[in-house]
Amino acid sequence: MEAFQKVHPLEFYKKFLERSVRPDGRGLDCFRKINISTGSIMTTDGSSFVKIGNTSVIAGVKAEVALTPTQSDNSISSNNNNNNNKMFVNVEMGPICSNIFSSSKPSEKAMSLCSQLNSLVNRLEINDKELYFDDQGKYSWYLYIDLYCLDYNGNLMDACVLAIMSALKNVKLPKGIVVESSASEAPQLFKDTEQPMRSLNIGTYLIPQTFVLLNDYLLTDPSLEEEKLSSGTISITFNDRFEICTLLYTGITSISEKILEQCLEKTKKRSTEIINLIDNCCTTINNSNNNNNI
Amino acid sequence: MNDKRRACLFIQPCKGQTERDREKDVNDRQLENSSANAPLILDVVAFGLSIVGLCFVEFSRLFFIPTTIKEMSSTTTTTTTNIKRDDTRLSNQIRPIESEQALLNKADGSAKFSQGKSSVLAAVYGPIDVKTARKEKISKSVVDVSFTPATGNTTYFDKEREMLVRNAVESIILTLLHPRTQINVIVQVYSNDGSIISCAINACCLALLDAGIELNCLISSITLSFTHDNQIYLDPTQKEENNSKGLAVYAINSKSEIVMTKTTGIIGESLYFQGLNIAKQSCEKVSAYTRLAVRNRIMGDQTQPSTTTTNTNNTLVEESKDKEMKDSS
Numbered sequence: 001m002e003a004f005q006k007v008h009p010l011e012f013y014k015k016f017l018e019r020s021v022r023p024d025g026r027g028l029d030c031f032r033k034i035n036i037s038t039g040s041i042m043t044t045d046g047s048s049f050v051k052i053g054n055t056s057v058i059a060g061v062k063a064e065v066a067l068t069p070t071q072s073d074n075s076i077s078s079n080n081n082n083n084n085n086k087m088f089v090n091v092e093m094g095p096i097c098s099n100i101f102s103s104s105k106p107s108e109k110a111m112s113l114c115s116q117l118n119s120l121v122n123r124l125e126i127n128d129k130e131l132y133f134d135d136q137g138k139y140s141w142y143l144y145i146d147l148y149c150l151d152y153n154g155n156l157m158d159a160c161v162l163a164i165m166s167a168l169k170n171v172k173l174p175k176g177i178v179v180e181s182s183a184s185e186a187p188q189l190f191k192d193t194e195q196p197m198r199s200l201n202i203g204t205y206l207i208p209q210t211f212v213l214l215n216d217y218l219l220t221d222p223s224l225e226e227e228k229l230s231s232g233t234i235s236i237t238f239n240d241r242f243e244i245c246t247l248l249y250t251g252i253t254s255i256s257e258k259i260l261e262q263c264l265e266k267t268k269k270r271s272t273e274i275i276n277l278i279d280n281c282c283t284t285i286n287n288s289n290n291n292n293n294i
Numbered sequence: 295m296n297d298k299r300r301a302c303l304f305i306q307p308c309k310g311q312t313e314r315d316r317e318k319d320v321n322d323r324q325l326e327n328s329s330a331n332a333p334l335i336l337d338v339v340a341f342g343l344s345i346v347g348l349c350f351v352e353f354s355r356l357f358f359i360p361t362t363i364k365e366m367s368s369t370t371t372t373t374t375t376n377i378k379r380d381d382t383r384l385s386n387q388i389r390p391i392e393s394e395q396a397l398l399n400k401a402d403g404s405a406k407f408s409q410g411k412s413s414v415l416a417a418v419y420g421p422i423d424v425k426t427a428r429k430e431k432i433s434k435s436v437v438d439v440s441f442t443p444a445t446g447n448t449t450y451f452d453k454e455r456e457m458l459v460r461n462a463v464e465s466i467i468l469t470l471l472h473p474r475t476q477i478n479v480i481v482q483v484y485s486n487d488g489s490i491i492s493c494a495i496n497a498c499c500l501a502l503l504d505a506g507i508e509l510n511c512l513i514s515s516i517t518l519s520f521t522h523d524n525q526i527y528l529d530p531t532q533k534e535e536n537n538s539k540g541l542a543v544y545a546i547n548s549k550s551e552i553v554m555t556k557t558t559g560i561i562g563e564s565l566y567f568q569g570l571n572i573a574k575q576s577c578e579k580v581s582a583y584t585r586l587a588v589r590n591r592i593m594g595d596q597t598q599p600s601t602t603t604t605n606t607n608n609t610l611v612e613e614s615k616d617k618e619m620k621d622s623s
Contacts, residue, residue: 111453118450119558244540244566247557250461252469254551257570264563 010215010229017217024223029266031221032155036162036281038170045143046171048281050163053223054153059163061171062144065133065189086131087124087143089117091160097152098224116246117160120237121145123245124168125203133176139189141173154224157235161208162278169282172197204239207274209267211236213251218259220266234260236267240275379527379534381410388516388529388576393497393587395504401480403505407497409529411487416497418505420477429476434469436476441494444483455491456481462515462545462554463498468508477507488532489517491543491556496580503588512548514580517541518569520561526569528576542566544573548581 005012005023016023026032032053041047044060093101093110101107106114133139145167147160175192212222212230219226227233232251239245244264249255379385389410398404401417408414424430429438441456442448448456463479479501481494495515502509519530519538527534535541540559547553557566 106450108453108457111450112457115450115454123560239560242563244557244561244563245559247542247555247561247566249552249555250458251554252461252465254465254547254549254553257552257567260552261567 009225013226013229014215017215022219022226028217029220031270032223034162034277036166036277038166038281045173046167046169048163048166048170050159050166052155052159052162052221054151055149055155055159056151057147057149057156057159057163059145059147059160059167061167062146063171063173064142064144065139065176066142068132068137068140085118085122086128086140087121087126087145089121089145089147089164090114091117091147091149093149093152093156097149101152113156113160116157116235116248117147117164120161120206120246121164123204123237123239124165124206125239126168126200127203130200131173133189134178139176139178143168143171152224154222154227155210157210158208158221161206161237162274165202165206165278166281168200168202169278171200173200204241205271205275205278206245207238207240207267207271209236209263209270210234211263211266213253213255213259218262234263236263238264238267238271240271242268242271378525381531385525385527386572388579389531391580391583393500393583395500395587395591401501401505403501403503403507405497405500405504406484407493407500408484409489409493409496410531411485412490412493412531413484414490414493414497415482415484416494416501417480417482418477418498418501418507419480420505420507421472421475422478424474424476430474433473435467435472435474437464437467437469437479438476439463439479439481439498441481442483444486455494458491458543458545458554458556459494459498462495462513463502465553466499466509466511466513466547467502468510471508486532488530488535491515492517492529492545495545495554496584500584500587503584504591512581512584513545513553514548514577514584515543515545515554516573516576516580517543518573520559520565520569524562524565526565526572528572540565542569542573544570544577546574546577548578550574550578 013023017028020028022028022030033051035051036048038046038048040049041058041060045063046061047059049058050056091110091114093107093113095101095103101110128140129137131141131143133141145164147163149156149159174197175195177190177192178187179190180187209220210222211234212219212226213232213234214226214230219230222230222233230251231253232249232255234255235246235248236244237246247260247264249260381389383389389412392408394406396404397406397415398417401419403418404416406413406415421435424436429436437460439456439460441452441459443452459479459481467477469477479498481498483490483494492515495513499513503512516528517530517535518541519527519534520540520542521527521534521537522539527538530538530541538559540557540561542557542561543555544552545554552570555570561569
């Protein structure tokens with residue numbers, strides 16, 4: 001049995017898929033269990049740990065203060081313009097998560113994922129005012145979101161999006177005080193420790209869902225082996241108004257419009273579950289923090 | 295380099311279409327296009343501009359009148375609504391396409407593809423030995439794409455583009471024919487004025503054809519930008535990309551199947567599928583152009599006096615464009 005799987009992986013899968021089941025026991029539309037925990041890294045300003053089956057991603061947010069750039073007229077809410085970004089995502093996929101990656105240089109997969117997530121993080125609709133350091137907004141917080149993949153078993157896109165969402169929900173920013181000393185010297189920045197830390201108001205939820213096409217079967221939430229054997233990958237991210245934030249199809253075979261529509265439908269159906277998941281993980285953490293304080 | 299012929303573009307216009315259109319200015323054309331059941335018109339204004347009696351550059355202007363666009367802007371059907379674009383294009387018009395093949399000596403195939411000011415050079419080597427043994431595939435050849443931007447180092451954005459181009463190109467190459475080999479595709483951007491991924495994919499297709507690599511069909515790509523007031527612009531420039539609400543890149547093969555699609559920004563679901571239909575129509579035109587460019591290179595240009603060129607320079611392109619502008623306005 002195992003030999004058959006190693007020698008003819010595609011045939012092996014076919015035998016299962018004909019019976020609408022996958023080798024790991026899931027149905028074609030079934031996804032793996034998602035675990036999200038937040039606030040596990042104390043040295044960061046916000047952190048989260050996401051597990052989808054065996055795929056695990058840890059995210060940490062680092063906040064830095066810098067002068068707010070002066071807004072120029074032509075760069076309002078632009079799509080590709082990266083000048084006004086206040087959040088930066090970096091994805092690390094080292095040899096710890098899979099033997100296909102080397103430690104020397106970042107893999108193509110990590111880089112393209114990084115690029116997608118960087119444009120996706122701007123779709124979160126976080127108001128500029130949320131990131132003001134002082135009241136006037138002369139200085140702002142810049143958030144660096146670092147994602148480390150610890151175990152790679154497929155569907156990294158979904159894990160990363162969920163990790164970003166939950167890490168940002170976990171971010172606590174102190175209020176700042178700017179003390180202008182003199183014209184020549186740079187003003188001094190202090191954190192106001194007396195006032196409570198505030199958390200970010202995130203405008204929308206992102207609902208990610210990845211599918212693969214394997215032998216004309218559409219598989220939800222693929223594992224690494226399924227991704228390797230697949231002929232195409234569809235990644236969809238909706239916001240909570242069901243507008244498409246990312247729709248990426250790459251693969252060596254073509255895809256029909258019908259399957260695309262099917263995928264979009266399936267993603268929509270899952271939205272409430274994902275929203276609950278993110279909300280729950282954040283509320284439980286808040287409660288536990290309160291308990292600790294008491 | 296005299297043997298390297300310039301692939302000249304000439305798409306046969308509908309009978310009487312060209313003369314009629316040339317007499318009208320853009321606004322008149324607009325009126326005509328917005329008439330009730332205007333079919334899909336392939337409007338071609340081809341120019342041959344001879345410089346020092348040697349060089350020929352030809353342009354085509356492709357017009358698409360999908361009904362969807364009309365329906366969307368029906369609330370404000372004044373004649374000027376569609377000409378909102380900075381370069382006087384209509385929302386459903388792509389920039390003049392220009393191409394040149396076999397301009398590199400060493401490469402097995404090469405092509406330059408320009409859409410307006412976006413210009414890309416693609417070179418193809420292969421099938422050759424696999425350089426890194428761990429990449430080698432037993433049953434098929436490996437397609438390796440490297441994407442180099444016009445200025446600066448390759449960033450992770452370029453790596454993503456590289457991945458998109460590779461996926462699109464790999465889908466049309468018959469990789470099973472040459473197991474344990476590698477096909478290298480090198481993409482060098484000359485100038486980036488929007489729709490650069492589409493331009494790169496189109497260039498790769500032409501270069502692969504030039505290299506004589508077995509393909510199962512042609513591929514063409516188009517970028518659409520979705521504006522904040524729900525207009526769809528075909529083939530956006532960099533400025534239009536920056537000011538858009540969403541962007542979608544479609545790569546569609548000549549069987550009219552989606553091979554690669556990628557969106558950024560926020561796009562409504564129905565708009566996306568509207569865009570898909572428009573993309574399918576326009577990709578057909580780009581494929582038609584590619585076919586013609588290859589045919590003209592191999593069989594010679596029968597419609598125009600055949601000329602050979604040694605090189606093309608940018609000034610030439612600019613001048614002819616100016617002429618075109620004057621002509622249309």
